[in-house]
Amino acid sequence: MASFAGVDYYDTDSLLSEEERAVRDTIRAWVDERLLPVISRCYAEHRFPSELIPQMAEFGVFGANMPEKYGCAELNNVAYGLIMQELERGDSGIRSFASVQSSLVMYPILEFGSEGQRMHWLPKLAKAEVVGCYGLTEPDYGSDPGGLTTRAVKDGNEWVISGTKMWITNGSIADIAIIWAKTGALDDPGSIRGFVVETDRDGYVAKDQEGKLSLLASDTSEISLQEVRVPSENLLPGSSGLTSPLMCLNQARYGIAWGAVGAAMACYEEALSYAKNRVQFDRVIAGYQIQQIRLVEMLTEITKAQLLAIQLGRLKDRGELRHTQVSMAKRNNVNVACEVAREARRLLGANGILLEYQSMRHMANLESVYTYEGTHDIHGLIVGEEITGISALR
Amino acid sequence: MNIIVCVKRVPDSESRIVLGGDGRSIDTQGIKYVLNPYDEYAVEEALRLKEGAGAGSVTVMTLGGEESKETLRTALAMGADQAVLLKGHPSSDGLGTAEKLAAAIKEREYDVVLFGKQAIDDDNLQVPAMVAELLQLPCATVVVAVKIDGNKVTAEREVEGGHEIVEFELPGVIAAQKGLNEPRYPSLKGIMAAKKKPLEEVDVGDAEERLDFIELMNPPERAAGEIVGEGPDAVPELVRRLREKAKAL
Numbered sequence: 001m002a003s004f005a006g007v008d009y010y011d012t013d014s015l016l017s018e019e020e021r022a023v024r025d026t027i028r029a030w031v032d033e034r035l036l037p038v039i040s041r042c043y044a045e046h047r048f049p050s051e052l053i054p055q056m057a058e059f060g061v062f063g064a065n066m067p068e069k070y071g072c073a074e075l076n077n078v079a080y081g082l083i084m085q086e087l088e089r090g091d092s093g094i095r096s097f098a099s100v101q102s103s104l105v106m107y108p109i110l111e112f113g114s115e116g117q118r119m120h121w122l123p124k125l126a127k128a129e130v131v132g133c134y135g136l137t138e139p140d141y142g143s144d145p146g147g148l149t150t151r152a153v154k155d156g157n158e159w160v161i162s163g164t165k166m167w168i169t170n171g172s173i174a175d176i177a178i179i180w181a182k183t184g185a186l187d188d189p190g191s192i193r194g195f196v197v198e199t200d201r202d203g204y205v206a207k208d209q210e211g212k213l214s215l216l217a218s219d220t221s222e223i224s225l226q227e228v229r230v231p232s233e234n235l236l237p238g239s240s241g242l243t244s245p246l247m248c249l250n251q252a253r254y255g256i257a258w259g260a261v262g263a264a265m266a267c268y269e270e271a272l273s274y275a276k277n278r279v280q281f282d283r284v285i286a287g288y289q290i291q292q293i294r295l296v297e298m299l300t301e302i303t304k305a306q307l308l309a310i311q312l313g314r315l316k317d318r319g320e321l322r323h324t325q326v327s328m329a330k331r332n333n334v335n336v337a338c339e340v341a342r343e344a345r346r347l348l349g350a351n352g353i354l355l356e357y358q359s360m361r362h363m364a365n366l367e368s369v370y371t372y373e374g375t376h377d378i379h380g381l382i383v384g385e386e387i388t389g390i391s392a393l394r
Numbered sequence: 395m396n397i398i399v400c401v402k403r404v405p406d407s408e409s410r411i412v413l414g415g416d417g418r419s420i421d422t423q424g425i426k427y428v429l430n431p432y433d434e435y436a437v438e439e440a441l442r443l444k445e446g447a448g449a450g451s452v453t454v455m456t457l458g459g460e461e462s463k464e465t466l467r468t469a470l471a472m473g474a475d476q477a478v479l480l481k482g483h484p485s486s487d488g489l490g491t492a493e494k495l496a497a498a499i500k501e502r503e504y505d506v507v508l509f510g511k512q513a514i515d516d517d518n519l520q521v522p523a524m525v526a527e528l529l530q531l532p533c534a535t536v537v538v539a540v541k542i543d544g545n546k547v548t549a550e551r552e553v554e555g556g557h558e559i560v561e562f563e564l565p566g567v568i569a570a571q572k573g574l575n576e577p578r579y580p581s582l583k584g585i586m587a588a589k590k591k592p593l594e595e596v597d598v599g600d601a602e603e604r605l606d607f608i609e610l611m612n613p614p615e616r617a618a619g620e621i622v623g624e625g626p627d628a629v630p631e632l633v634r635r636l637r638e639k640a641k642a643l
Contacts, residue, residue: 005408005426018464022471022585030579060582073582083582 003032004089007265009303015310016078023075024082027059028089035090040355042217048093049217050173057128061087061098063106070110071123078313081258085309088259089266092365093218095259100169101125103251105132108178108194111247112238117196121176133174135165135197135223136245142167143378144393145180146189146242150225152181159195159235161228162203167372171206171221174199178236179225180245194239195230203228214368250323253373254316257329258309260337260369261302263362267337267344268298270358274348285347294343301336308332324386331379338366395450395542397440399474399508400495400525401433402484403458403465404515411612418607427461429468432510434577435570439540440508441473442575446542451475453502457484457494457601463593470588471580477593483600488520490601495521496528498596504565506547511536511569522569532562535569 006013006028013021034052042049056062065080066072075083080102088095106125109117124130141147150163161181171177177197184191197204203226212220238244272295275286285291312329315321341363345352353360370376385391405411405420406428412421429437440452454469455478456462466477480498484491499507507529509522519535526533538557539550545564550557552571580588622631637643 003408018467019585019589022468022580022588023582026471026580026582026585058581059579064582068583073586075582075586079582 004028004266004269007268007299007302008306009299010307012303012306012310016082020076020079020082023079024086027061027083027086030055030059031086031090035087035094039091039094039217040361043091043361044216044355046212046216048097048173048219052094053097053128053131056098057126060126062101062128063110063122063126064102066102066106066110066122066126070118071126072106076313077254077316078310081255081309081313084255084259085262085265087262089262091217091361092259092263092369093215095255095262096169096215096218096369099252099255099259100134101128101132103255104134104248105176105178107251108134108236108239108244108248109196112194112236112244113196114233114237116233117236121196130175131170131173133168133170133177133199133221133223134248135168135171135177135179136249137167138164139166139222143375145245146192148180148182148192149186150179150181151186152183152193152195154183154232155229157232158229159232161195161197161225161230163225165223165225167209168206168221168223170219171223172208172219174206177204177223178248189242190240192239192242192245194236194244196234196236197225197228197230201228201230214364216364246323249373250326253326253330253379254312254321256369256373257312257326257333260330260333260366261305261309263366263369264298264302264305264333264337264340267341267359267362268295268302271295271298271344271347274351274357278349291347294347298340298343301340305333305336322386324383327374327379327382330374331376331383334366334370335376338363338370341366395444395447395506396502396504397443397450397452397506397508398499398502398504399433399436399440399452399454399469400499400521401437401454401456401465401469401510402430402513402515403427403456403462404430404513407431407514413610413612417609419610427465429465430510430513430515432512432514432570432572433469434472434510435572435574436508436510436568437469437472437474438575438577439568439570440506441578443506443540443542450505453478453504455480455495455498457482457491457598459483466593467588468580470591470593471584472578473580473584474591476591479593479595480598481595482598485601485603485605486516486607487603487605488518488524490603492521492524492528494598494601496525498598499525500529506542506564507531507567509567509569511571522567526567529567531566533567533569534560534562536571537568538571538573540568540574 060073063072064075068074109121138148152159152161179195179197182191183193205224206221209220275291278285308329344359345363381392406426409425414421444450444452452474453476454474457480512519523533534549536552537549538552541548548561622628
């Protein structure tokens, strides 16, 4: 398979350091050589390619932007973003796995865990000896997670957790779950705390989500917790209120803003190459105005999204990033990727519906990405509240 | 085991080569450069030999400009211990380059010198053998397997239509062919560590140039293919043409 040369109309490469480019090129080569050759089959078989996890761990993909003392590569956030970009150029399901492991499992342990919990879990998670999942969303509480009804009740030296979590990536393959539950009254989101729950504990059941038409090469589950008992030291001591799980989501959204650019780049490249080879009415379709404009629109939006992602990363590395800026980038870049994937699919004509090509797979995946980690609309309202000072939600 | 690996910065094989205005050079604008792919096998083999021996060091060396540091750091990210940049312009034929490399290698401690069998830019296949000659060392080129036992090297070479096994005593030169190993990906930690590894710079001046470039040309445009028919009915005609016109059968 020919290697991916990148989409870089504005020489954004010159905004990256040599190490950042080296990190990207390494993951890029791996995606070309190891992921792309197997992803269509996995997608058709509705199977997450778990055989690739050890290789990703060997690179140091998981928690790549976290401290060395926990076994991580301590990359900056731009390099981390570029990893997400390249993984999602392969498939959103693979990037989702990496996002969950890094941003939703390792991050809460790093941020809200005790030093003991960090030393115990983070090196194992970085090596993927332990796989994690993240339980916040519930059947009745998606965009409004503060209403969650999972309860954690103290009983001696144990917490007893009961509730149902939904749309849990890695839910069935995880060894541990970060479960968010209320320790006080159900109308008190301030009582939300995070717990590390080993998935082999009695009362923990994960059930594969059936009937998905998106993210087919990813594991999505519903988790039921029936009086699951965990020792009191499984509480993440630093977690406090709804802000804590939202901070995790903010990390994941940052990676998604980059990842979406990767998916869009894959679709654009496929569309451009197809247009230059497909002959209709005795010439290649790339010569027709409608396809040229279509391609230019795609490239323009990708270029804007790339610049947004890089500046987002620089702000994060400087410690000046506001969560509302992440919302804007997640919202914009995923939307761009959705549009680019759809236009690419259309340009490919009948071939565009085949799994042999990438665009429709990305298009279907991106509908999930558009929806999860804060929907497109909710992110709009987060930015809207900041600029007007008025919440549209309450 | 102390190993020196000579490497070269070359255009990525995916790059589209455009001739420069003078007709004697290529336009470097927009070209992505990489560590020569055959050198990747050499670096990988060096790392394995060192790991197998349990001791020693791997030094990567190149003749080139400031920009070649990136190429050296790629090898450092894979796991090489240190790098040497011989600052100077390589020659178009192999000998000038080989002289610079040999002079630098001579001053260092080494058991084995590894090369890729050729650089994919000028495809000369000269430098490894010339360096060996200049250093009066045994040399095995186009190598697909290496075993080192004490001082004795057994190397398997790819030759026309088969393989041959050669033996020689260390020190010696080995030029790697595709298939020698599967080069590792640099780890992310390796990439970050590469910046901190020693990179020595030595001004050696430009290599002596014994060839003059007169002209560079693009390969002729390939003629469009012919479709002889479709389905099983087309097979006899296809076979006939392959046999009679293309003489491929």
